[in-house]
Amino acid sequence: MLIALLVMIGLALLLGIVLGYSALKFKVEGDPLVDKIDAILPQTQCGQCGYPGCKPYATAIANGEADINQCPPGGEPGMLALADLLGVEPKPLNAEHGLPKPKAVAFIDENTCIGCTLCIQACPVDAILGAAKQMHTIIASECTGCELCLAPCPVDCITMEVIPEKVGNWKWRYPVIEIKTVDEMKAA
């Protein structure tokens, strides 16, 4: 009886020490769930979700403050991936936060630009190049299409240009098989 008790206490102590040690040794910095959610979000940093960027939205989702259907750039696939990660029911995108749009990049009409730098301050990814009273331009390859530069522009010289389909970014289409009526088949 006593031996059994001692063995159990000894085991409990030993395991406690091991667990305590590993909690210190393998301590996870930051919140891994936030990083996982952040990895799914499209990093447009557009703020359409109501949070000032993708990371804050990810944090809000992880804390249960925000829903998974507030990210229009992520679209349906993004929402499904979040539902899958968090083990919740998928739900249609919330139209209040906007609807998915084709991917676009900002374009500055350089003849109209007055060089006020307001758009540079608004750009979340530093994709606008320019200086005070100098013409500004968009670094198209870095632009996420968040549209945050549109509102501050005092002369409305920024427009969103939808990225056209070129040979370089062309994708094979999903095979569509024509359905023909029996009469058509016989005629052919």
Add this chain to the structure above:
Amino acid sequence: MISNLLNLTGLFKFHGGVHPPEHKLESTTAPIRVIAMPATLVLPLRQHVGNLPKIRVQVGDRVLKGQLLAEAEGSVSAAVHAPTSGVVMSIEEQLIPHPSGLPDICITLQPDGEDRWIARKSVNWRETDRQVLVASLRESGVVGMGGAAFPTQIKLRPNGKSSVHTLIINGAECEPYITCDDLLMRERANEIVKGIEVAQYLLGAERCIVGVEDNKPEAAAAMRDAAAKSAIKIEVEVVPTLYPSGDARRLIHIVTGIEVPSDKRSTDVGVQVFNVATVTAVYRYFEFGEPALSRIVTVTGNVRQPGNFEVPFGTSVSRLLEAAGGSLPGTHDLVMGGPMMGFSLPSSAVPVTKATNCIIAGAPELFPPPPPAMPCIRCARCADACPVSLQPQDLYWFSKSDNFEKARDYKLFDCIECGCCSYVCPSHIPLVQYYRYAKSEILAADRAKQAANLARERNDFRLARIEREKQERAAKHAAKAGGAKAEAGVDDDAKKAAIAAAMARAQAQKAEVVPQNTTDLPAAVQNEIAEIDARRGDVLEEKQDN
């Protein structure tokens, strides 16, 4: 068992494969014909795998034959040269031979008919450093002529320690209809052998094997004759006709028995493969200083005189069809490449590029429209036919249902899109189309992921910068405020001290100053004052008494 039997001949059998009708005889009856220089040449910049080259000419420039029009940009890229002398008419988007049917940037050249060469310099390659040779190949514009169009200098990159022990020259030409390599081997075997010597020197390979399918006995005989005259030992292996034996990894397996692991390159196992036309182009570049300007193209199918033509790059497909006597009535489609892996051209105006090995004029009797696709019955014939030993039926399910991660796990990217699975499918499912769709979706998702990572990095950096600037500003303000306070502190002390000193002085003065009208008075006056004070005292007492 079959593979064991084949082993008696020193050859190996890869998994699967199919025997589609060959249709090669139509285009092998006539020798290679040279096409007359057309009135305009349209040279797409995208003729190879990799980065677009950088344009080096302007509209209106007069250029000579072999002059550089666009130079290789970045590591994987190939130069474009003028196939003849003439004037650059335009640099704009035009239709190119691409499955998308979309236009892309092209240089249009109007030949002047003089065909004047730029100064050519030949290289004595046997006595030149390999590194110098391979570096110079970057300006040759030579790419893989088998159809993949991968820049050749990348495949030859000898970083001093080339581990390639076996060089395989691909003359299998397994796809139906195509005969350009066959005719090249028959007519120009000596040039091919010289090209093999160059490639062997560049790679330092110990063995050189030419793989030719057994449906090309003339080509194999010509190659044997030429190889016998060579200074190096070149083996010519006749391999059994089985589509897709011309795929590089399949050919490596057939002639060496080595199966290249899916995550490795053939050079990792010491083998490199070149097409016969590619080594010829490399030889011509070193020996005569001729960059890649033309290639041999098979024109066959529903045309009057099928055959092979030596075609300058940029010649339109319609010009090529004319040279083959014109297309016969009933032609409804033009296919570039073979019937198994080729694609329909968007128009007959598109130019011939470095990747154009064959143009087939399609007619309903040659290529009947596929019967409607029926549901998959899980017969697994596709799995039996797959030369890469994949599970095409699973890949089909995953691709069809957009289950891309699963498709990737099932090694979708090992699929060579040879079309064997679609060919044997009893339900006529266009399997390869599903795989291509899934592949391009996955690649697009990967690109989006990369862009997202870049955006995250830039956003993090921006936030960090804003935070840093805020702290710097705060620190600056604090420093300024602290300085002011310190200054103010100094002032206060001084002021306090001054005030204290002033007060002390005032006090001292106060202490010093006494009423002066009573001090220095004569005794009589003092007495008088005393009397008055005494009287005042009496009066005050009387007042109190009353």
